Amino acid sequence: MYRNLYGTHPSYLETRYYTTDASGNLTLVTSNEKTPGVNYTSLSHGVYLRNAHGQDVLLRPDNITWRTIGGSIDLYFFPGPSQPEVTASYLNVVGLPALQQFWTFGFHQTRWGYTNISQLQDVVDNYSKFKIPLESVWYVEDALSRQSHGLANRNPGPISTT
Amino acid sequence: MKSYRDFEADPVRFNYTQWAGFIDRLHAGGRHYVPIIDSAIYIPNPENETDG
Numbered sequence: 001m002y003r004n005l006y007g008t009h010p011s012y013l014e015t016r017y018y019t020t021d022a023s024g025n026l027t028l029v030t031s032n033e034k035t036p037g038v039n040y041t042s043l044s045h046g047v048y049l050r051n052a053h054g055q056d057v058l059l060r061p062d063n064i065t066w067r068t069i070g071g072s073i074d075l076y077f078f079p080g081p082s083q084p085e086v087t088a089s090y091l092n093v094v095g096l097p098a099l100q101q102f103w104t105f106g107f108h109q110t111r112w113g114y115t116n117i118s119q120l121q122d123v124v125d126n127y128s129k130f131k132i133p134l135e136s137v138w139y140v141e142d143a144l145s146r147q148s149h150g151l152a153n154r155n156p157g158p159i160s161t162t
Numbered sequence: 163m164k165s166y167r168d169f170e171a172d173p174v175r176f177n178y179t180q181w182a183g184f185i186d187r188l189h190a191g192g193r194h195y196v197p198i199i200d201s202a203i204y205i206p207n208p209e210n211e212t213d214g
Contacts, residue, residue: 103194110198116175117184124188137188140198 009094010057011048011076012064013086018043046078046086048093106135114139167204 018026020039029040049055053070078089109127114120120139127134171178185195207213 108196110196117177117180121184121187124184124191124193128191134193136194136196138196138198140200 007094009048009050009090010055011046011090012059013044013046013078013083013090015042015044015083017041042082044080044083044086046076046080046090048076048078048090050074050076050093103135107133108136108138109134110138112140168199168201 017029018041019029019035020026020041026041026043034040047064049066049068051066051068051071051074053068055066055068058065058067076090076093078086080086109123111123114123120137124134124137171181188195
């Protein structure tokens with residue numbers, strides 16, 4: 001419970017393509033064109049910098065640069081050699097994500113500034129009326145939009161076009 | 163929210179009985195209700211001991 005609900009684990013997975021000859025030697029493919037009759041294979045690897053601080057990751061044609069504003073250099077290399085092994089190694093480090101309830105993937109309705117409960121009931125009824133699937137309603141009875149007009153009104157309504 | 167009290171609602175516009183009925187109907191339809199609490203800070207009147 002509560003494990004791995006939030007988090008960001010920036011990593012990359014790179015796949016390189018090679019041609020293979022009769023004796024199994026690999027030659028890196030640098031063209032986007034595929035030559036008929038040539039045997040191709042691929043190798044994948046991944047890299048993950050475990051660092052919770054603010055960071056930039058610069059992807060450039062010939063290199064990748066991590067910049068962080070703190071923490072340590074805790075760098076993981078996942079040698080693959082294919083994509084499933086890279087992903088499995090990565091998951092061993094960061095852990096599996098928490099499972100979500102199925103309904104949370106459905107449609108959610110929320111809005112500020114309903115004036116009463118029957119207005120909210122009408123919104124729900126209209127979903128049923130028009131056969132739009134609705135899984136949940138998020139609601140806050142907010143005081144701020146009502147009591148501090150002009151200061152914190154978060155539901156000002158449509159801008160007049162006339 | 164009534165007078166910036168986090169767990170009280172405006173009794174006229176958001177009557178508790180009506181509100182409970184709305185949630186019951188929502189649940190009866192297999193739907194979920196997610197309450198959002200926007201915390202406010204209520205400053206009671208120090209001159210009125212029944213306030214707050």
